[in-house]
Amino acid sequence: MADRVIYAMYDDDEVLMDGAKKLVSEGVHITDVFSPFPIHGIDPIIGVKHTRLGIVSFMFGLLGMTLAVIGFKYFMIDDWPIILVVNQTLAC
């Protein structure tokens, strides 16, 4: 544990980035950076991990798709079949 906590205030994102780089290279642990807008490129410097949200949402999408297909099969074929072709000889 660090024996002291330093709060630093910057009024420019580029200065902050350079400052953060410098501090990290000197072995100072940066707990967090607060900013009123996203500072692109700060994440790897202070060690914010990449999120798996994209993959997770894709998997949720697949889940939803599967549920929809299962639902259609149940509603339209098993539970209340809708006969779209009356003359079966014409059905392919």
Add this chain to the structure above:
Amino acid sequence: MHKESAIREPLILGHKTYHDITEDVCRSIEGKAPKTWYILFGIALLLGLYGVGCVLYLLGTGIGTWGLNKTVQWAWDITNFVWWVGIGHAGTLISAVLLLFRQRWRMAINRAAEAMTIFAVFMAGLFPLIHMGRLWVGYWVMPIPNQFGSLWVNFNSPLLWDVFAISTYLSVGFVFWYIGLLPDFATIRDRAKHPVSKKMYSILSFGWSGRAKHWNRFEIVSLVLAGLATPLVFSVHSIVSFDFATSVIPGWHTTIFPPYFVAGAVFSGFAMVQTIMLIVRKGLKLEAYLHTKHIEYMNIVIMVTGSIVGVAYLTELFISWYSGVEYESYAFINRATGPYWWAYASMMTCNVISPQLMWFKKLRTSLLFTFFISIVVNIGMWFERFVIIVTSLHQDYLPSSWSMFHPTWVDIGIYIGTIGLFFVFYLAFARYFPVLPIAELKTILKISGESYKNGSAPERPTPAPVVAAAAAPVVEQVVTEAPFAESASEAKEEISEEEKQNRISSLIEKLGAGSADAKDDLKLISGVGPKLEGTLNDIGIYTFEQVSKMTKEEYGLLDSITGTFPGRAERDNWAEQASNLMNK
């Protein structure tokens, strides 16, 4: 940082600092609303209440109060529905497709366009709901287990797909809009002085703190949502067009309907964005963030989608003749020359001819003309739906049942009422919500800000490495005041490299030359950080003695050279600080 071509026009005009953006956007929320706002809100509210009254009368009495008859069984209700859904279309395109294509100009309009989408979809959704007649069983459109045995909604019907498409559209649109609002609500929360508004905005901002992790997630979520919303841009209006295209009515069962409806929707949506934003930018004084270039970009979108719509109209005409089907040809001949020729003519004029005028740069960069055309386009798009719906129905296969459609006061009242309600929502939005995305605009300030692009606020040099002796944290003061007017205007003027050198030498002449060997730690002056120190050193200012000689004139000269923090040196009174430090 991402670089932008120098010849590309800046998106933010004038010299704006990060703080200015916050001030400019929050001004309307924190200040008092002008009288015009109250007048407009009052008018919109009255119209909206009249519409609500008409809806209640309709629900109490029945659909018979509409001007429908057995030939024209579908008229203003569906016309207004499609019109409103179409208007809502621009929001998704701007927030999703333009985000994926990294179009930075979208940041001037995305928040307002997304709000417009949501309110327009509210208005659109109202029409199918009241059209059901029995509003209280409206939930029957959902596939839910019920007491009628194995009875499900008809999944073969595009009307049902509409339910899903529109509700997905609304929910995704809302989430997108709200996620973007979170950091801006937090900004307003942090600035709020009144405890009630502080409480309100802190609830709305969901505890946003602006830490690096929040921003990381914010950007990923925006991207994922943009990916999810992109298919919606195409699906929603395709499905709306299926309401007609899957039928057997000549004039409706046209295979080009889906793409043509999508283009038409984007066309009318952008027109509505123009109408609203031209008023908003004036009313809220946001001309620096939404200027002629943005309007021109939108006009180009209107021109392209308008041309697609025009081609679609002509294709329809050609195919109706080429098909050789009498009923099909009749439907189109009747549209153009029958009793509703005036509706067809207005549609053709407003939607096919008016966007072609945008080929002229003079016209598409004229704000007044754009405002006029944007209203014309929305009138035209209303007529397009009216023409498709009513003229295809009113003279059907059986001439004895031919009839005309006459709207009743209920038809008209509900339509006017939705316009009123829409503006009630919109005016409330413009008053209490940040109309521009504060955080997102700040990310493009240094890339597309005018003063950063033309060099009047030059690229700051990389800071001199922090002196090893200065182990204490470098604490810079945050500038909270807006720069003085005179120095800001000074910063705006362009200066050439030569002129800059002249000014530097005249400055040094007055302050006396210093040398890098005998430099003082200028960072001790409150207001000077490592970066500014580097800039000062580059100019040739190294010592407290030099700084202490600065007067108002030199401050001005310094500002005109650096352009970074106009008025700051004078405000912090560097000279006095420096002479104090010198005597220590």
